[in-house]
Amino acid sequence: MRYSLFSLGRAALTGHRKWTPAWRDPEPARSYDVVIIGGGGHGLATAYYLARNHGVRNIAVLEKGYIGGGNTGRNTTIVRSNYMVGGNTDFYEWSMKLWEGLSQDLNFNVMFSQRGQFHLGHSDAQMDALIRRGNVMREHGIDAECLDRNEVRHRLPDLDYSASARFPIVGALYQGRAGTARHDAVAWGYARAASGLGVDIIQNCEVTGLDIHGGRITGVETTRGRIGADTVGLAVAGNSGHVAAMAGLDLPIESHVLQGFVTEPIKPLIDHVISFGAAHFYISQSDKGGLVLGGDLDGYNSYAQRGNLPAVRHTLASAVALMPALSRLRILRHWGGVVDMSMDGSPIIGATPVEGLYLNGGWCYGGFKATPASGWCFAHTLVHGRPHKLNADFTLERFEQGIQLDEKGAGPAPNAH
Amino acid sequence: MMRITCPFCGPRDHAEFLYGGDAWRQRPAEDDPDPAAWYRYVFTRSNPRGAHREYWQHVHGCRMWLCVTRDTRDHGIAEAAFAGPDTSDNTPAPAARTEEEHS
Numbered sequence: 001m002r003y004s005l006f007s008l009g010r011a012a013l014t015g016h017r018k019w020t021p022a023w024r025d026p027e028p029a030r031s032y033d034v035v036i037i038g039g040g041g042h043g044l045a046t047a048y049y050l051a052r053n054h055g056v057r058n059i060a061v062l063e064k065g066y067i068g069g070g071n072t073g074r075n076t077t078i079v080r081s082n083y084m085v086g087g088n089t090d091f092y093e094w095s096m097k098l099w100e101g102l103s104q105d106l107n108f109n110v111m112f113s114q115r116g117q118f119h120l121g122h123s124d125a126q127m128d129a130l131i132r133r134g135n136v137m138r139e140h141g142i143d144a145e146c147l148d149r150n151e152v153r154h155r156l157p158d159l160d161y162s163a164s165a166r167f168p169i170v171g172a173l174y175q176g177r178a179g180t181a182r183h184d185a186v187a188w189g190y191a192r193a194a195s196g197l198g199v200d201i202i203q204n205c206e207v208t209g210l211d212i213h214g215g216r217i218t219g220v221e222t223t224r225g226r227i228g229a230d231t232v233g234l235a236v237a238g239n240s241g242h243v244a245a246m247a248g249l250d251l252p253i254e255s256h257v258l259q260g261f262v263t264e265p266i267k268p269l270i271d272h273v274i275s276f277g278a279a280h281f282y283i284s285q286s287d288k289g290g291l292v293l294g295g296d297l298d299g300y301n302s303y304a305q306r307g308n309l310p311a312v313r314h315t316l317a318s319a320v321a322l323m324p325a326l327s328r329l330r331i332l333r334h335w336g337g338v339v340d341m342s343m344d345g346s347p348i349i350g351a352t353p354v355e356g357l358y359l360n361g362g363w364c365y366g367g368f369k370a371t372p373a374s375g376w377c378f379a380h381t382l383v384h385g386r387p388h389k390l391n392a393d394f395t396l397e398r399f400e401q402g403i404q405l406d407e408k409g410a411g412p413a414p415n416a417h
Numbered sequence: 418m419m420r421i422t423c424p425f426c427g428p429r430d431h432a433e434f435l436y437g438g439d440a441w442r443q444r445p446a447e448d449d450p451d452p453a454a455w456y457r458y459v460f461t462r463s464n465p466r467g468a469h470r471e472y473w474q475h476v477h478g479c480r481m482w483l484c485v486t487r488d489t490r491d492h493g494i495a496e497a498a499f500a501g502p503d504t505s506d507n508t509p510a511p512a513a514r515t516e517e518e519h520s
Contacts, residue, residue, distance in 0.1 A: 241462070
């Protein structure tokens, strides 16, 4: 069913009893041309673009849990394209362009809201770095504005501008096209659109092994039986290391836990996305009124999807340092997601040493905003066996070749990006 | 809250400790010319979903480096011992690493 004002009106007249499921729930077939492991945003987007851009029809997406239950539903929903290094800049901008047309493309409202993002600077040196970043962005045709303290104060009046502020606000780099999207809707929208193009989305189907013969993948073992495939794409986020180990691969990746928080809902307080420059902290307000915020990793290897109290304290201390009024709010929910931290902070989309097995991972904190372009480029890579020009720098071999994309300049440390 | 039982100080909150990462990594000899060995040491990690051997330094206590076995699925700690020649599975002493990190 195509969603429109007409379909909504018709459903209303029949008491909303005739809505059909948004995607099919098929039994797995014995084999597929392409199997995508991981039914998160990236896996579903990959399947969608495989079908839409490349005409591949015989595709399965295998999800161990349910659609929207992993990192796609656990992030803080921020979308931006303010990257500076190598292939990152154009890749994330292409993602932004896809976001801008995504609701129409998928016929599903992903509630993309370009409310603008402020990256705050707290010292002259930090402003110099932000201006440099802004210049690189503008050279690549991406919108970026450098704002001084007065302009920031005018637009974000509730931050701490007092003389006793722990980290004085000097200015900000502003990207007006950045914003947020409804993260569940992204998974649902891609799932529905992919299913409509014939993709089999198989939930509650965990991959337990990879069939590899003579250095070539021939299929996957799952909790719902063996599924044959010539081409297999891994898009399993925090479980990249775990699944790659089934192919005998050690990746330049560690899995870490990252926590997110939502406060009780309040009236509109924060109109934009704000990234604190003094500590790792970011905040926005959802359409329901809850403030959505997040901070740093807990800092140790984890697959647990739950974190510990020191990271909670660190995040909330950052919130109050930035915006003292927040100390009166209650936290409604907090949760953890497992992120695959690569050794340079940039993603991997490319081939592995196993023929026919491709990896899409290492997204660190930044996977959500990349969802459309990641699917777009991974689909291209799976079909052609070589990367799209936008993901040409995201190879697995770059670490061995010394051409890492180290956006933060933090060196080979998985928990420092 | 995770608690690590330091063999010297007793059970302490993990906030007293600094995480030192994967203890299975083997540092090649200083004169090892093989780039693949250095790549494995610098970049790749075992990253298991399950038991993980890892270093923690008790920075707000005795300052000793510990070798801890912890389950990455539930954060349960099975064992914590001083890192070094006495580590039960003969994991190499991190002394060289420690000096490097603080130099």
